[in-house]
Amino acid sequence: MQKGKMNIAIVGAGASGLFLAKKLSSCKQANIVVFEKSNKVGTKIKASGGGKANIFNTNLYPTAYNNPVFVQNLLRQISVEDIKHSFEQMGLRLAVDDENRVYPATFSSQSVVDVLLTNLSHQVKIITNYEVKHITKNGNTYRINDYNLDFDCLVLASGSPAGMNRTKRTDYNAYLNSLPFKQQPIAPSLVGFKLQAYPKILSGCRVKTDLSLYQNNNLIFKEFGEVTFKDDGVSGIVVLNASAWYNRLKNKDNCSLSFDFLCDDNYDLQKHWQQYHDFCGILSPKLNQLYQQKPFNIRCLQFKILDVYDWEFAQVSSGGIDLDTIDEHFQAKKLPNMYIIGEMLNIDAVCGGYNLFFAFASAYITAQYIVKLWK
Numbered sequence: 001m002q003k004g005k006m007n008i009a010i011v012g013a014g015a016s017g018l019f020l021a022k023k024l025s026s027c028k029q030a031n032i033v034v035f036e037k038s039n040k041v042g043t044k045i046k047a048s049g050g051g052k053a054n055i056f057n058t059n060l061y062p063t064a065y066n067n068p069v070f071v072q073n074l075l076r077q078i079s080v081e082d083i084k085h086s087f088e089q090m091g092l093r094l095a096v097d098d099e100n101r102v103y104p105a106t107f108s109s110q111s112v113v114d115v116l117l118t119n120l121s122h123q124v125k126i127i128t129n130y131e132v133k134h135i136t137k138n139g140n141t142y143r144i145n146d147y148n149l150d151f152d153c154l155v156l157a158s159g160s161p162a163g164m165n166r167t168k169r170t171d172y173n174a175y176l177n178s179l180p181f182k183q184q185p186i187a188p189s190l191v192g193f194k195l196q197a198y199p200k201i202l203s204g205c206r207v208k209t210d211l212s213l214y215q216n217n218n219l220i221f222k223e224f225g226e227v228t229f230k231d232d233g234v235s236g237i238v239v240l241n242a243s244a245w246y247n248r249l250k251n252k253d254n255c256s257l258s259f260d261f262l263c264d265d266n267y268d269l270q271k272h273w274q275q276y277h278d279f280c281g282i283l284s285p286k287l288n289q290l291y292q293q294k295p296f297n298i299r300c301l302q303f304k305i306l307d308v309y310d311w312e313f314a315q316v317s318s319g320g321i322d323l324d325t326i327d328e329h330f331q332a333k334k335l336p337n338m339y340i341i342g343e344m345l346n347i348d349a350v351c352g353g354y355n356l357f358f359a360f361a362s363a364y365i366t367a368q369y370i371v372k373l374w375k
């Protein structure tokens with residue numbers, strides 16, 4: 001190691017790892033090695049937002065996240081403007097939609113990955129097809145597998161198994177077993193629900209509805225949006241958001257989803273029926289077919305939740321490394337110069353750019369701190 005040089009290892013070339021590498025690459029003393037287990041980098045950024053990558057949201061409110069207090073404190077250190085400015089400095093033009101969701105102006109997630117990789121200084125080396133399996137502490141430095149370099153600083157940014165098939169998610173983050181971190185069990189989130197006594201006839205139907213999540217008779221979450229009915233359950237952004245709230249519940253007993261297909265408290269359904277003897281002008285064809293087979297309450301069609309869909313269909317994980325493990329700079333309290341960022345931590349949010357924001361924000365704060373420490 002050269003005198004004054006700092007060897008930094010980043011585990012994972014995803015959203016948080018690449019953003020961190022980019023931020024650190026302007027630090028002349030840094031020698032950065034990014035270890036990526038797959039043969040590609042930025043895979044989830046590319047998959048994000050249906051290939052458009054909704055990278056953050058200008059309306060950032062703490063209750064979008066499972067731990068609002070943590071996020072409130074985070075927002076004392078960093079703002080949406082900081083992330084916006086960072087991307088603009090990388091040369092990425094941004095576009096905002098009417099729900100405050102920010103995308104690359106190209107509406108291509110590839111542009112985000114491209115600006116993160118462009119002009120990376122020669123101090124950054126990205127090694128693909130390299131799975132980190134063991135981390136050992138060696139005095140004041142860290143060693144990764146049998147890689148021939150001691151690292152002064154190590155950043156864990158290896159995400160979660162969300163969106164992965166069974167083969168890819170086997171032993172995900174197994175290297176953490178050798179580290180003394182408390183973890184909350186992880187579960188698929190931003191994912192659809194399997195429902196009980198679900199009428200298959202609805203499969204393929206897409207409707208706008210008021211969706212409510214109940215536990216017993218208590219309303220947990222309600223939102224208006226488009227729902228896609230599948231063979232054995234439902235999906236769609238509003239459903240994914242309901243899953244984020246479902247995962248925040250300590251126990252999942254007696255949870256149900258309720259659909260109000262009318263979304264208008266003032267409409268007189270009884271009068272409508274008396275006049276037309278049919279709901280074909282109110283309900284979409286499949287719903288109307290169902291109604292004709294077995295009449296239901298149009299304002300409240302309710303199904304018991306059996307489970308969420310599998311990891312493969314999830315956008316994020318709920319659970320992960322306890323937030324108590326880290327300090328305000330994302331440094332592990334028990335292991336100096338080791339940092340944990342992004343989705344590995346027990347932070348997740350509803351849809352709208354909040355999850356990528358957290359990945360970038362945690363990387364931003366960590367980068368700032370590492371640079372300051374080394375000066």
Ligand SMILES: Cc1cc2nc3c(=O)[nH]c(=O)nc-3n(C[C@H](O)[C@H](O)[C@H](O)COP(=O)(O)OP(=O)(O)OC[C@H]3O[C@@H](n4cnc5c(N)ncnc54)[C@H](O)[C@@H]3O)c2cc1C
Pocket residue numbers: 011012013014015016017035036037038041042043044045047048049050053054055056130131132133157158159160162163173175314315316341342343344352353354355356357359
């Ligand atoms: C389909 C889909 C759509 C999404 N859409 C959006 C959206 O529009 N907006 C939004 O805000 N969020 C979205 N998300 C969520 C968002 O992509 C993630 O929250 C974010 O990418 C997490 O960043 P990360 O850096 O923590 O992890 P990741 O981006 O997952 O990166 C982790 C990296 O670490 C690598 N890795 C894992 N283990 C090891 C190991 N042992 N050794 C070496 N490398 C390892 C992985 O291969 C991966 O490349 C979406 C997710 C999915 C799946």
